[in-house]
Amino acid sequence: MKEIDSVDITNKVADLCIQANYCIPVAIIKSFQNAVRIESSEKAKSSLNILIENANIAKNESMAYCQDTGVAVVFVKIGQDVRIKNGSLENAINAGVKKGYEDGFLRKSLADPLTRKNTGDNTPAVIHYDILPGEALEITVAPKGFGSENMSQLKMLNPTAGKEGITEFIIKVIKDAGGNPCPPLLVGIGIGGTFEKAALISKKALIRPLGQPNPDNAIAEFEKDLLDKINATGIGPMGLGGKTTALAVHIETYPTHIAGLPVAVNLCCHAVRHATATF
Amino acid sequence: MKKINLPLNEKTIESLQAGEEVLLSGKILTGRDQAHLRFVQALEKDQKLPVIMENQVIYYVGPTPAKPGQPIGSAGPTTSSRMDKFTPKLLEAGLRGMIGKGPRNQQVIDAIKQYKAVYFVCVGGAGAYLSKRIKSLKVIAYDDLGPESVKELMIEDFPVTVAIDSQGNNIFRL
Numbered sequence: 001m002k003e004i005d006s007v008d009i010t011n012k013v014a015d016l017c018i019q020a021n022y023c024i025p026v027a028i029i030k031s032f033q034n035a036v037r038i039e040s041s042e043k044a045k046s047s048l049n050i051l052i053e054n055a056n057i058a059k060n061e062s063m064a065y066c067q068d069t070g071v072a073v074v075f076v077k078i079g080q081d082v083r084i085k086n087g088s089l090e091n092a093i094n095a096g097v098k099k100g101y102e103d104g105f106l107r108k109s110l111a112d113p114l115t116r117k118n119t120g121d122n123t124p125a126v127i128h129y130d131i132l133p134g135e136a137l138e139i140t141v142a143p144k145g146f147g148s149e150n151m152s153q154l155k156m157l158n159p160t161a162g163k164e165g166i167t168e169f170i171i172k173v174i175k176d177a178g179g180n181p182c183p184p185l186l187v188g189i190g191i192g193g194t195f196e197k198a199a200l201i202s203k204k205a206l207i208r209p210l211g212q213p214n215p216d217n218a219i220a221e222f223e224k225d226l227l228d229k230i231n232a233t234g235i236g237p238m239g240l241g242g243k244t245t246a247l248a249v250h251i252e253t254y255p256t257h258i259a260g261l262p263v264a265v266n267l268c269c270h271a272v273r274h275a276t277a278t279f
Numbered sequence: 280m281k282k283i284n285l286p287l288n289e290k291t292i293e294s295l296q297a298g299e300e301v302l303l304s305g306k307i308l309t310g311r312d313q314a315h316l317r318f319v320q321a322l323e324k325d326q327k328l329p330v331i332m333e334n335q336v337i338y339y340v341g342p343t344p345a346k347p348g349q350p351i352g353s354a355g356p357t358t359s360s361r362m363d364k365f366t367p368k369l370l371e372a373g374l375r376g377m378i379g380k381g382p383r384n385q386q387v388i389d390a391i392k393q394y395k396a397v398y399f400v401c402v403g404g405a406g407a408y409l410s411k412r413i414k415s416l417k418v419i420a421y422d423d424l425g426p427e428s429v430k431e432l433m434i435e436d437f438p439v440t441v442a443i444d445s446q447g448n449n450i451f452r453l
Contacts, residue, residue: 043440047402050438054408064343064353067406105352107343107426116313118425147358147380147403179451180358180381182403238403239381239451240440271404 002135006087013096016141018104020275027210035244044242066271069106070143072097072125079134142274148267151177157261173265179239182269190264193254198262205250223249286334297448302436307336309430315365329420333373341426353406356380370394382451392447399439412437
């Protein structure tokens with residue numbers, strides 16, 4: 001049995017909120033640089049160069065990369081032999097989000113869905129737990145902006161729709177979204193499971209390191225094929241035309257019912273943000 | 280690059296062509312979803328608006344809080360299409376320019392043409408970069424909305440692209 005103090009969790013979650021919002025992954029910046037090289041349109045090049053400069057300013061001046069510092073989505077992997085002392089895990093995480101968003105000068109973007117009254121401290125976080133064997137605790141904070149979240153879609157396809165039907169739906173989502181979700185995008189796709197499982201794995205797909213293919217070769221091929229088709233739409237950076245509508249496609253799958261084929265498409269803008277800590 | 284001082288006048292608006300990149304300087308307002316809803320509700324009830332809409336430019340932005348000694352935090356554009364249902368009414372009330380990101384619907388394009396206005400876009404998500412072109416911030420209405428309150432910003436050489444011009448030309452494919 002391993003004991004972890006809730007205060008340590010709060011402090012670490014606060015750091016993760018700030019780190020994720022100030023510093024986007026180096027792999028994303030490299031993908032912008034590659035995109036500048038392959039784009040022929042001046043507008044696409046200039047948008048991408050501004051994004052590279054924006055990432056540098058955010059990192060060097062310790063400020064948010066994007067003003068939409070998002071809903072704090074938190075993925076927790078907790079070993080069943082871990083005990084949290086001095087409070088609950090959930091309270092510790094929310095206290096960390098509150099502290100991180102306050103100390104880091106991040107925008108408090110959460111509101112009651114009906115009254116639209118702001119909660120004032122960016123809590124509650126949206127927390128997903130995985131309980132695993134052992135004594136490890138790993139927490140990932142993945143702030144999610146709503147420019148791209150709003151353009152995400154889920155559809156319950158027919159079980160015989162196949163890759164063709166899945167592709168058709170995904171391309172429709174990308175075209176419906178157009179320039180709205182701040183392309184170049186990272187496209188997270190969840191195929192299978194149930195209604196909510198497909199959505200959850202599509203979001204988990206967004207925290208996989210950029211461009212790391214699915215370990216299943218056939219799925220990795222499907223990711224590549226979809227990326228080519230998405231980039232062939234010509235929507236381009238900021239929707240102003242170009243070859244780089246998406247930086248990568250990440251697919252996660254889960255067995256599903258014989259009668260169905262849930263497909264969730266979770267779009268992430270170029271501000272791919274996540275930071276992880278282990279205890 | 281062409282420099283434009285605000286407020287916009289008819290001659291300037293007519294000279295702007297879709298696709299053109301320009302630098303804006305002067306005073307603008309901020310406004311997002313809830314502020315737009317309140318503006319339009321007030322206009323529909325013939326109530327006085329808390330701001331002057333004539334010849335105004337509205338930037339769709341909800342900035343992050345400013346650090347001590349700085350005028351503003353990160354301040355990039357939010358998605359303009361969410362404001363589409365309110366925009367024709369504001370254009371009718373005198374609004375002349377909008378700054379945001381992404382495409383607009385046909386009703387907005389038609390209203391831009393009808394009222395001789397202009398829609399600009401800047402780089403979505405470039406919040407840190409764009410904050411450097413904002414020199415001051417003052418909350419002037421709907422303070423209770425927090426990040427969504429209406430603010431007056433002083434911008435300097437703020438880089439935008441003309442996305443929809445006063446003739447209704449549009450750089451986005453519908």
